[in-house]
Amino acid sequence: MPDTEQVLSELAHDQGFMSCVTHWETLPSREGIFSPFPSDVDPRIISALKSRGIECLYSHQAECYTAVRKGQNVVVVTPTASGKTLCYNLPVLNGLLERREARALYLFPTKALSFDQQAELNEIVLEGVPVKVSTYDGDTPSSVRVSARESGRIVISNPDMLHSGILPNHPKWIKFLSNLSYVVIDEVHTYRGVFGSHMANLIRRLKRVVRFYGGNPVFIALSATIGNPLELAVNIIGEDAVLIEKNGAPSGEKHIVLYNPPIVDSVQGIRRGVVLESQKIALNLLRKGIKTIVFARSRIATELIASYIRKSLENIFTDNERIRVESYRGGYLPHERREIELGLRDGNIRGVVSTTALELGIDIGGLDAAVLAGFPGSIASAWQQAGRAGRRSSVSLAVIVASSSPVDQYLIRHSDYFFGRSPESGFIDSRNLYILLDHLKCAAYELPFTRGEDFGGDVGELLGYLEEEGVVRFSEGSYYWSDRSYPAEQVSLRSASGENIVIIDTTKGRQTVIGEMDRPSAKELLFDNAVYLHRGQQFMVKKLDIENKTCFVEESDVNYYTDSIVKTDIKLLSRDSEENACHATILTGDVLVRSQVTKYKKLAFFTHESIGYGDIFLPEEEMHTRSAVILLPPDQASGKAFARVPVHLREEAIARVGSLLQNVAPVFLLCDRRDLGVAERLKDPETQLPSIFVYDMYPGGTGLADGFRQKVIDILNAASDLIANCPCESGCPSCIGPDSRISPEDNLKIVVRDFLLSWTAG
């Protein structure tokens, strides 16, 4: 049996390893707080649980059970390995056994998670709990769909399916919906920003239809640790809820190690790459028998790390040292994902390299170590990924390896920032007009609206707007859907840009589909002559046919991989409004955001040296959207303040203000960081002035750019306050971003701070 404690001790004594460690935090083990099974739990459930080794409950599971039994909505905050599934499975299964007609709906953000949950539920059900569990998602074959609707007592699905498959066809679901008693929303913290607004509206539609059939379900939401779990969940479900956040599960001692790869070129200050370093650390752990997960920042990195580890283990005599390592990411075919998930659960696969796809709570059989190849985008994410390692009572390890990016380098050297900050909060604007309107159309399709009926607030004006548009008809006190279209088809919950490209293996005359990818990523990863890595196998792209959504590849065996160079550009197309505010000029208008890949690098395996370049001939990826633009005219205070910034720092300074705005604006606009794009220009060709663009990351816009314009004064003042009060020395990820220049003479943070102060003061 591998002994994690022993391995930790070896690491602690490994000079080479320790010289790169900037911080080693030990979180003490925690005793469990237990609770016996409540007396009204059906004995069949208790016996099924006991046969799986569960003799009693954790305190938070019991609390959750009690609240649900009372008919209260619940939000449970659950870190990994705290038995969150029992929080909902117990009250739901019990309720379903008590009332033979009752039904439950489980919503997961991804299909992988659904599959996992179904597997877990089935294990209980097979032990003598007669409740039928069905999955209903895009992969479900039609014969199974009918059975799910008719007799599935627990239906497992996802928001997209609910939106375009279930709700618009609700009469077919009448049996299920009229008896719907429980709705479980897992990973509710992922429903933030624009996506969260969609979810809030979707739940409104669900409640409306269920009410029509006479139901009144209880909501159970599960969240990871974020700043405001209760507020977010309440916004999503549109009702009050009880918060349960005291975790009663025991946990073993956790070790979190911050690791900075060693410098290999002291003159230029270059460090060893995060990919190579992470795979080395992971390999070491795997060889010692430790089940390890590696989180990589990108698809390429995921495949590379997995390939390198496998290559190092390659040995036919020892059967690769009996260690099986798999890579895991989106773009694999469903059965491939299933295979990997199963292998992890039953221990066949000892190590996995993943993108953030596995960050979510899929139960993958107790990993003992997690290696993060670079910091993920947020503190909350980092803790979630680090939290994948560790079982109930054993010691676990998470190693966070810094990449050379300025943010990583800052974090790795300021452990107090990482350990001291509370995780980010999630905001949604449940009254975002654009999103509300889209869902209002879908709701009107589902059921007519009576005059005065509420939909997250008063919608009389919006219905009037839809009537003017001609898609609804007002007659005898109700608004009826009066159009031939199917509105759910035109509304996408995620900003998917069209259908995926299918990847076809044409080696030796074959025609096998091996995977898929979204179009923008395909342009960056599947250009002609690109090296495509898929689960460790190497292919070369023969032809990318964007129009027909196919990419033809052939097996190859070269000694390099390819990486494309993406250039982004933004262009103002129209000026819809122009006004002076906060001593600057604010425009709003339509913009064209273009990104283009024109060249690619060939990088040798292992050394990652560049061994050549190639050209790419692909059309640009274009997005039309809305943007607010802040201009700094020379005759206003903002322009004058900018003129006082030293010439050689102006480009940096304006870029840093952009970063600041990206940090601050989401709070005011009630959206997520990823919903906004920011671009800065020293002198924009259209405006001929220093300009900062703040734009919606969704084609057509979702009202954020216009919202920015309305709140620009508050946002700029908040930005100025933020940097003035930030405790960092010369810039950190929370304000303007770390200063990555080598031996600077001036303090960029002070320069930016003074610039903003004199700008906003006027």
Next chain:
Amino acid sequence: MAGDLGERLERLKEARRKTGQETALSGSSPSKLGCRTGDPLIPGFTRIGSYTYKRDVSFQPILPPSYERSYLASCKALGTDRLVFFDLETTGLSGGAGTFVFLAGFGRMKDRCFSVSQYFLSDYPGEREFLAFLRDELKETASFGSSEASVPDEREISGILVSYNGKSFDIPVLRNRFLMSGSNLILPHHIDLLYPIRFLFRGTYPELSLGAVERCILKMERGGDLPGALVPGRYFSFLKGRDPAFLEEVFSHHIQDILSLCRIYAYLESVLADPESHPEVPRFPLGRLLYRHNRELGLSLIREAMDRGDTRAGLFVGRLYKKAEEWEEAFTIWKCLYTERRSFLALVEMLKYLEHRLHDYRAALSLIEEGYTRLLPFEVEKREELNKRKERIERKIKNMGL
């Protein structure tokens, strides 16, 4: 673009504040709508409810008064007055909760005529009442002739609903409407003619919609008919403008659909009763369809297809012989299919027979070798199939010590 939304909402707010009333928009203000008494008359139709209109139109009879034997209804002695030809017009094709039925038609043989009843919904609030009329029509069909209680077989006495694609579209949409208005739908026995049409003509024509069948098989041109795709738009125009002129062509299109439906029924009964006089129907599927009721006739049609060079028909006959264990006949057919029509499946059947029945390994191997020569370079899977058999036979030979 998106930026307009805020402004337009402002404008609407202003407009309402000024006029002090809600939804004062053209086409839907109560006064223009017309309440119950003011609803527009629809020429040719009688008002039978607040928002429901009906008319009955008679035509020359299309069907004989009875069929001695009906293949479609699977019974003897079918009185054609039991058949109800049924079609709907809806506000869209999506089949979800937002698709409304606004026109329903029932065509019957009655008093030596073909009579069509059309029910029309003139506005959404009248749906419940409209559906009640439809329910009565369907209930009546279901229990048709049930006064003749002496006949034992339920199905022999009840009415039969006939539709085109009704199973996948019309009935599910109708069922949805009933569920949403809280009532039940009682359905009689239902024959969907799309299924036999598809079975017989798939691969012969690119399209098998009602219109396509009318044109290509019945050889009828409607001339000046409203394309089906424009029907919903006409209804929406009527709702806004309340002018029944929008609907004329919809009503006649709908009636034509029902007449065609009946004609297709007549055609199919004729084909199945007398295949000889319908050389335009492919023999193989026709043979298979008839095989269930009349083996001899069915088989002769399939053989006819085979003799004309239809490989699948040949394989079907081969399979029949194989099942009956008439090996010589089966082998003759397969050999013919392989040599003359390059059928790989026939080759495989021959190999199976040689290997597992006759145990003539030499013959099997030489046939495999010959098979290789006929393969094209890209036919990888077929090659692998032959490889598999060859290896197995060679192993068997070795084990026998030959």
